[in-house]
Amino acid sequence: MDSFNDIWQAVLDYIKAKVSDTAYDLWIKIVKFDGFNNSTVTLRFPKPMHITIVTSQYGELFEEAFENVLGFKVNIEYVCDDVFEKEKNDTSSLPHHLEDYKNAQFTFENFIVGPSNRFAYAAAKAVASDPGSRLSQKTSFTNYNPLFIYGNSGLGKTHILNAICHEVEKTFPDMNIMYVRAEQFANEFYQALQNKTIDEFHNKYRNNIDVFLIDDIQFISGKTSTEEEFFHTFDTLVYGGKQVVLTSDRPPKEIQSLTDRLKSRFEDGLLADIQPPEFETRCEIIKRKAKLLNFEMSDQVVSYIAEKIKSNIRQLEGVTKKLYALCDINDHTPTIALAQSVIKVIMEDTQPLPVTIQKIVDEVSRTTGISVEDIYSKVQKANISHARKITFYVIRKVTNMSYEDIGEEFDKHHSTVIYNIGQIEKEMEKNSKLARQINDIISNVKAE
Secondary structure (H helix, E strand, O other), X not given: OOOHHHHHHHHHXXXXXXXXHHHHHHHHOOOEEEEEEOOEEEEEEOOHHHHHHHHHHHHHHHHHHHHHHHOOOOEEEEEEXXXXXXXXXXXXXXXXXXOOOOOOOOOOOOOOOOOOOHHHHHHHHHHHHOHHHXXXXXXXXXXXXXXXXXXXXXXXXXXXXXXXXXXXXHHOOOOOEEEEEHHHXXXXXXXXXXHOOHHHHHHHHHOOOOEEEEEOHHHHXXXXXXXXXXXXXXXXXXXXXXXXXXXXXXXXXXXXXXXXXXHHHHHHOEEEEOOOOOHHHHHHHHHHHHHHOOOOOOHHHHHXXXXXXXXXXXXXXXHHHHHHHHHHXXXXXXXXXXXXXXXXXXXXXXXXXXXXXXXXXXXXXXXHOOOHHHHHOXXXXXXHHXXXXXXXXXXXXXXXXXXXXXXXXXXXOHHXXXXXXXXXXXXXXXXXXXXXXXXXXXXXXXXX
């Protein structure tokens, strides 16, 4: 190895091959390598909670990875990032839990408003100007709490959540904001159950929060224990006069396996949908992005792009950025022909990635509460076996893999796979709740 960076990259590559993508993104990527002294490796973490979770779940794996890369065993010292600790103890900045999702460009000022999103925009502005009706002194059970924003991927839901964050921070600097993805909420909850740190989890999500924003809430559907936990978290915050804002790719009534009481809670607030932008709005989005890049485009080129890309704001912005880069590097003038070539590349690059077996297994694991390891195991306990059958069914339904290939993946004979899928199909015909749960699993693994 030529450097510490090479060593660390090799360790990460080793670990990445051993864990799920979700676990890697959530727990491994946060770790920093500070090098080693003699045979002691120092790993740095943002927060003490991260040390507790990672060492308990992946401590042995880190030791194994370093031994594999270096050829000898090492001692690992786990330390907390002093910068994060300083921020934690600094009451002047306590605590804006915005994680990695905060985007400085996602403000209300940079949001292009049109007929397709005007209502959602106005509702978000109202919430940001008076979170939880603090100023108006209205009851917390107003039609603005919760605010539930829904629409297809790429239409600006995350932009609006970020805009609310920025506006609240600017107007109410003393308010504490929590912004999290539903998938992370579910993962942290399961980790808390396993590590018996549920009190810490409750403290994070129920205390010292004034504004709670959660993205892609549909991901908790069908996950019974997570739904129960979120229900109580939701009630604690809303009944305590705290503002809650949620986003989803569909309205509450279409989140099939979501419990009725959560649907009722969400529908008690304000529902605001975002539709694909109209032609004029698409043109304005392109012009705004070009202006931010100091990039001049003719109206003809703008219109051409807006006509070709109709349902995804991310693609509109992506085409504009790529066209700018192409013209800047090669000193070209933006033309319809150049735009056409860029659109072709962007459309190919932004096609949904094929659903992998690992993604399916991860989603079934989160939904059923059965670990990934148990799903792959030969354990025949009823709950584990049932989760495994669901996994077989979803893989077959979504990927069209052969029974033989599915069996090979899980070390099962193809006849076993066929039998298990048949059992699930029969059960789904009799059990509408199970059918809804599995349909939500399929929707979630297909989502971007």
